[in-house]
Amino acid sequence: MPDDPARAFMPYPAVPVPNAPEGPLAGLTLGVKDLFDIAGYPTSAGSPTMLAMSGIKTRTAPTVQRLLDAGARFVGKTITDELAFSLNGRNAHFGTPLNGGAPERIPGGSSSGSASAVSNGLCDVALGTDTGGSVRGPASHCGLFGIRPTHGRISLEGAHDLSPSLDTCGFFTRDAVTFRRVAEVLMDEDAAALPQTPRLLLAADGFGLLDGEVVEALDEAVHQVEAVLGTGDAVEAAGDFEALYWAFRYVQGREAWEVDGAMIERHRPPLGPGVAERFAFAREIDDAQVENARAVRAAYRERLRGLLRGDAVLVLPTMPDVAPRLDEPEAALDRYRNAALNLLCLSGLSGFPQISMPLARRLGAPLGLSLIGPPGSDLSLVRLAERIAAGA
Incomplete structure (x- = not known):
């Protein structure tokens, strides 16, 4: 991002991240929680110590790659709470992203930067993770659609763990149509579909x-x-x-x-x-x-x-x-x-x-x-x- 008025993104030097020119998510911009590896970038997990140990990653996490291959355009890695172990969105080292739905209130964590980026209109969709509520809480606080999927439904390969038997990969959007478009890219059809009117x-x-x-x-x-x-x-x-x-x-x-x-x-x-x-x-x-x-x-x-x-x-x-x-x-x-x-x-x-x-x-x-x-x-x-x- 050339400008980040919401303080939602990590201030990494920009590195090109290729995406498909066409696809079901073409025209949408993408933010990614800084737990996921992206080739050309470090992964901080919200911790200066982890950032120092990270090095530059050479492989992009498969879930991020799936969105890029569907045409989404990457615009930056978003701030996460320290080691993803919080629900507040206040990182003592990298700051507190701005809640686009209520600027005087916390954004919620640990996917705070992702929720901030989407709620402030800095990107259309952003990846987060949810262990104890780190997508659902910020979604509620910032006025967004957010999902915690069935455990294991969306791959967390190439992402830093918090609690593996509880960790899930979710995402945020501002509107329900975009929410459904992203879900259809990240998930195959349900093996256990609900009836039309459950x-x-x-x-x-x-x-x-x-x-x-x-x-x-x-x-x-x-x-x-x-x-x-x-x-x-x-x-x-x-x-x-x-x-x-x-x-x-x-x-x-x-x-x-x-x-x-x-x-x-x-x-x-x-x-x-x-x-x-x-x-x-x-x-x-x-x-x-x-x-x-x-x-x-x-x-x-x-x-x-x-x-x-x-x-x-x-x-x-x-x-x-x-x-x-x-x-x-x-x-x-x-x-x-x-x-x-x-x-x-x-x-x-x-x-x-x-x-x-x-x-x-x-x-x-x-x-x-x-x-x-x-x-x-x-x-x-x-x-x-x-x-x-x-x-x-």
Whole structure:
């Protein structure tokens, strides 16, 4: 980018990245989270230490290459939260990208730069990753469409891991039509397609976590979904939010330490606020906690599979509220992150696809509403989101 008013991109020297002159994404511009390797560029993973160790990559990650081969034009690598271990979007080393939907509020992380670039109109589509909500959260905060696909549906080869059994590759767009075009490039047709009009389930316990004013702000968005699918049936989607929250944190923490712990212990990088505390927590997780967490995850996956039964979608809030303000202290941001994980861990633990749609606003800021579908129903879910956005 010759100019980056949103501070969304890493300030790397420009290197040409060839793309196909024609294809289904011709005319679209592409930003890529700086976890993905691109030939001619380093990969920082949001960390100065990792940037120093990176060297210039000689191979482009296959998912990025797939978008280039479809005609998308690369415009830059976007800032990510440090080692992708945050939901705030405030990188202590590289800064905070501007939220194009609410400039006085955080963009959300760790795909903060990608969400910022798209919401500020600096590119049409941007790749992110979602482990604990790092596409869904920024999508809600910045007023974008964002997807966490079925775990493993889109390749993460050539990208830096955080927690491999939870990591997914997602993306952002401003509109539902572009969202569907990108999804059709990155994913083959569903092996487990939803019916044209799936059953609609409302996560009563998820909405029950919200303040009344937030529920009220989402009411119209829920009615917009029901106008397409019919009145939804209320269900208890989680069963035990606290058990799921801790299961997620223990699995994520153990795997994050397995990925980055050796580097942290060897180089002692100056980790930013929040990130340092999460890695300290991760270091102390014991085997019994992990074993129990994996059992909870397996049981929850079967619970959600039973609710959806291959022909239903679950509607739930993406996040507990609009994005916190930029001047919120770190302790308040950590409380918000923990509240958000209660909602975000449902898709994360199950591995099922979730889409956040920019259907609501509160306090002048965007607020997302989500759909979760059965595993492998990603394209059906994307096309359903397009119908909902169009009111058809």
